[in-house]
Amino acid sequence: MSTAAPPLPYLVIDFDSTFTQVEGLDELADIALRGHPDRARIVAEIKALTDGGMDGSVSFSESLRRRVALLPARREHLTELVAHLHTKVSESIRRNASFFRQHADRVYIVSSGFREFIEPVVAEFGIPARQVLANTFRFDDAGNIIGFDETNPLSRDGGKIEQLRELGLEGAEVFVLGDGYTDYQIREAGLADRFYAFTENVTREAVVDRADEVAPTFDEFLYQNKLPMTLSYPKNRIRVLLLENPDARAAELFKAEGYQLETVPGGLDEDELVQRIEGVSILGIRSKTQVTARVLEAANRLIAVGAFCIGTNQIDLVGCMKKGVAVFNAPFSNTRSVVELALAEIISLARRLPEKSEKMHRGEWDKSARGAFEIRGKKLGIVGYGNIGSQLSVVAEAVGMQVLYFDIAEKLQLGNARKVRTLDELLQEADIVTLHVDGRPDNQNLIGARELALMKPGALLLNNSRGHIVDVPALAEALRSGHLGGAAVDVFPYEPKSNDEVFETELRGLPNVLLTPHIGGSTAEAQRNIAEFVPERIIGYINAGNTQQSVNLPNIQLPAQQQAHRLIHIHQNVPGVLARINNVLAAHQVNILGQYLKTNEHIGYVITDVNREYDQDVIQALREVEHTIKFRVLY
Numbered sequence: 358m359s360t361a362a363p364p365l366p367y368l369v370i371d372f373d374s375t376f377t378q379v380e381g382l383d384e385l386a387d388i389a390l391r392g393h394p395d396r397a398r399i400v401a402e403i404k405a406l407t408d409g410g411m412d413g414s415v416s417f418s419e420s421l422r423r424r425v426a427l428l429p430a431r432r433e434h435l436t437e438l439v440a441h442l443h444t445k446v447s448e449s450i451r452r453n454a455s456f457f458r459q460h461a462d463r464v465y466i467v468s469s470g471f472r473e474f475i476e477p478v479v480a481e482f483g484i485p486a487r488q489v490l491a492n493t494f495r496f497d498d499a500g501n502i503i504g505f506d507e508t509n510p511l512s513r514d515g516g517k518i519e520q521l522r523e524l525g526l527e528g529a530e531v532f533v534l535g536d537g538y539t540d541y542q543i544r545e546a547g548l549a550d551r552f553y554a555f556t557e558n559v560t561r562e563a564v565v566d567r568a569d570e571v572a573p574t575f576d577e578f579l580y581q582n583k584l585p586m587t588l589s590y591p592k593n594r595i596r597v598l599l600l601e602n603p604d605a606r607a608a609e610l611f612k613a614e615g616y617q618l619e620t621v622p623g624g625l626d627e628d629e630l631v632q633r634i635e636g637v638s639i640l641g642i643r644s645k646t647q648v649t650a651r652v653l654e655a656a657n658r659l660i661a662v663g664a665f666c667i668g669t670n671q672i673d674l675v676g677c678m679k680k681g682v683a684v685f686n687a688p689f690s691n692t693r694s695v696v697e698l699a700l701a702e703i704i705s706l707a708r709r710l711p712e713k714s715e716k717m718h719r720g721e722w723d724k725s726a727r728g729a730f731e732i733r734g735k736k737l738g739i740v741g742y743g744n745i746g747s748q749l750s751v752v753a754e755a756v757g758m759q760v761l762y763f764d765i766a767e768k769l770q771l772g773n774a775r776k777v778r779t780l781d782e783l784l785q786e787a788d789i790v791t792l793h794v795d796g797r798p799d800n801q802n803l804i805g806a807r808e809l810a811l812m813k814p815g816a817l818l819l820n821n822s823r824g825h826i827v828d829v830p831a832l833a834e835a836l837r838s839g840h841l842g843g844a845a846v847d848v849f850p851y852e853p854k855s856n857d858e859v860f861e862t863e864l865r866g867l868p869n870v871l872l873t874p875h876i877g878g879s880t881a882e883a884q885r886n887i888a889e890f891v892p893e894r895i896i897g898y899i900n901a902g903n904t905q906q907s908v909n910l911p912n913i914q915l916p917a918q919q920q921a922h923r924l925i926h927i928h929q930n931v932p933g934v935l936a937r938i939n940n941v942l943a944a945h946q947v948n949i950l951g952q953y954l955k956t957n958e959h960i961g962y963v964i965t966d967v968n969r970e971y972d973q974d975v976i977q978a979l980r981e982v983e984h985t986i987k988f989r990v991l992y
């Protein structure tokens with residue numbers, strides 16, 4: 358019995374909106390009509406005729422005739438068009454250029470577009486002119502396009518069918534890949550074994566409905582057919598679940614990468630997330646969603662979690678690490694916004710603005726200086742001198758405050774800020790205390806009744822860090838008793854899941870208390886910064902294995918990409934794993950071009966660049982290396 362692999366299928370590929378992202382004639386119109394007073398109207402008319410011809414609502418021959426008649430194009434416009442089309446090749450087609458160069462003999466470009474612009478574009482991919490079947494223009498002596506060769510079958514309805522019949526492809530299956538109705542008709546006529554609706558550039562419902570398969574990218578087509586591809590896994594199979602409304606830029610970046618995107622505007626509770634997480638590769642959250650051990654157990658395909666915020670205390674970071682799931686946050690994208698809010702709160706409380714404003718709303722005119730003071734010269738005590746605390750220090754000094762700070766870690770002292778040795782010392786000395794510690798569990802009730810009692814009478818307290826840092830009933834009592842002069846609180850031990858839920862706290866209704874719904878980082882600037890920073894880190898990790906700035910995986914800063922295949926291996930940190938990986942590579946005669954390893958107490962992360970075509974045996978053997986947590990082949 359023969360075990361020879363079946364021959365590669367013939368690939369019949371459409372050009373406009375499939376091989377390239379655009380319609381050649383539409384682009385030609387755009388070029389030829391440059392400076393024409395009626396350009397917008399004529400281009401729109403041509404585009405409408407293109408669409409009509411593609412989705413089957415206008416007969417193809419009529420669509421073509423009317424479009425060419427509208428075109429005041431000349432031969433030299435074609436040179437410009439070709440240069441433009443080279444830059445508009447569909448991304449997944451360009452990504453798999455090596456597939457085309459290797460298998461050009463199996464590829465036919467069958468298009469109702471024009472040979473004059475198709476041939477030079479596909480030649481770059483090794484596809485010879487004889488395998489391009491397309492229309493041709495007619496020119497007058499002055500080089501104006503005056504029509505097309507009407508004897509060419511492709512200028513007529515059913516032209517692609519006629520061409521395929523003439524081609525008489527034999528000896529292997531025939532697969533058609535295209536975005537238009539005329540591509541489907543080849544399959545309908547029984548001249549192809551499968552029709553793939555290619556939707557990377559346009560999706561036409563009438564075409565998708567009739568397709569055997571949908572190929573959102575050429576990678577997907579290759580993957581489905583087990584054909585050699587540049588990526589190891591099609592990006593369109595990567596599912597992203599985005600919760601809690603990050604800025605729209607995040608969705609844009611993930612979509613541009615070709616990922617499938619689902620969004621849920623509010624947060625999800627644990628049960629809901631357990632239901633939704635199966636099959637998700639990237640989870641995007643903000644501060645509300647809890648990524649617990651149960652969630653991770655149900656997460657069968659999770660590669661990365663993006664915290665679209667600074668805090669990561671809502672995520673089981675060690676659980677993620679042990680599962681080989683990388684977590685990224687935006688450690689300083691909203692820092693400035695929190696600092697500005699804190700400054701606004703300090704001044705508002707010092708001038709008792711919450712009370713004054715409330716009285717005015719009730720019609721009460723209370724013009725008095727009672728309890729109001731300038732912040733100049735006052736002592737600001739910053740607890741937690743990290744990114745936010747230290748930036749606030751600079752801004753507070755700029756408005757004339759004296760800054761003292763306490764941090765459990767040794768921190769660079771900025772400006773004239775003075776470090777104090779203990780929290781108690783800070784609490785006793787400061788006129789205003791502002792909390793900027795991280796949300797680690799040890800910080801639960803860092804500020805309780807004892808600490809509040811240490812604060813000066815009339816002092817102010819700000820909490821813009823995390824809700825569990827302050828014992829809220831104790832704070833309410835300190836305010837009610839008049840010991841504290843006011844407070845601003847942005848974060849709470851329990852925060853409503855959505856804007857529809859009623860907010861409850863002992864602090865409601867107390868005098869000179871500013872309550873805000875966790876908006877420290879909620880500015881247009883911060884949200885936009887975060888929505889770029891986090892997806893860029895995740896995409897860098899997925900595409901290149903870059904873990905720089907991951908909050909839980911060992912950080913590897915990669916050198917510039919080499920001409921290599923990249924293998925990504927996350928394993929339990931026990932002796933001998935690296936040696937086993939290298940033994941597998943040596944046994945399969947795979948040469949290592951570069952290798953980068955970093956470990957922490959739980960896991961090891963190793964990136965290996967190798968220089969030969971890998972085969973499935975090596976991959977399987979690497980997957981089976983003892984103590985492997987996750988293994989991926991990047992390209």
Ligand SMILES: NC(=O)c1ccc[n+]([C@@H]2O[C@H](COP(=O)([O-])OP(=O)(O)OC[C@H]3O[C@@H](n4cnc5c(N)ncnc54)[C@H](O)[C@@H]3O)[C@@H](O)[C@H]2O)c1
Pocket residue numbers: 667668669688691692695740741742743744745746763764765766768793794795796800803821822823847848875876877878879
């Ligand atoms: N309100 C909001 O919308 C908002 C926005 C952004 C950040 N945050 C929160 O603000 C906090 C600070 O953020 P950051 O970016 O400055 O973090 P950071 O990690 O840069 O700084 C935190 C600092 O706190 C110190 N620290 C931790 N525990 C301490 C303790 N018990 N006593 C003294 N120092 C302690 C750390 O050593 C570190 O220097 C975080 O909790 C973050 O989640 C809130």
Ligand SMILES: O=C(O)CC[C@@H](O)C(=O)O
Pocket residue numbers: 643644645665666667668669691877878879
């Ligand atoms: O916007 C959020 O959900 C959280 C903001 C803030 O607490 C952070 O950790 O960055």
